[in-house]
Amino acid sequence: MTAAAQAEVDVHLSITGRVQGVGFRDALMAQARALQARGWVRNRHDGSVEAVLRAPAPSLAALTAWARRGPPAAHVERVEQRAASAAESALVGAGFARLPSA
Secondary structure: OOHHHHOEEEEEEEEEEEOOOOOHHHHHHHHHHHOOOEEEEEEOOOOOEEEEEEEEHHHHHHHHHHHOOOOOOOEEEEEEEEEOOHHHHHOOOOOEEEOOOO
C-alpha cells in the first residue's frame, strides 16, 4: 500500500432519511471498527445522523458507501460529505465513539 493510501483523513458525514431509531449509529460503529477507522457518530435533533471518520482513503470510501445504504431498517435519502472541521476532528479519540445527540 502506498503512503498516500495509508494517510489518514478526517471526513464529516451528514446522513438524512429514516436513520434514527433503526440502529444506524451502532451499525456504523461496527463497520468503522471492522475497517479500523476512528471517529464518532451521533444523532442530530433534526432527525439526521452525523459522523466524523478518520481512516485511510480506502476505508473511508468503504464506510461512505456503507452509509449510503445503512442497516436494513434504514432508508437513507442523502449523504453529504465534507472535510471535518478542526473542532469536529478534535473529538476523535483512540477508537470509535457514540456521542450524545446534538
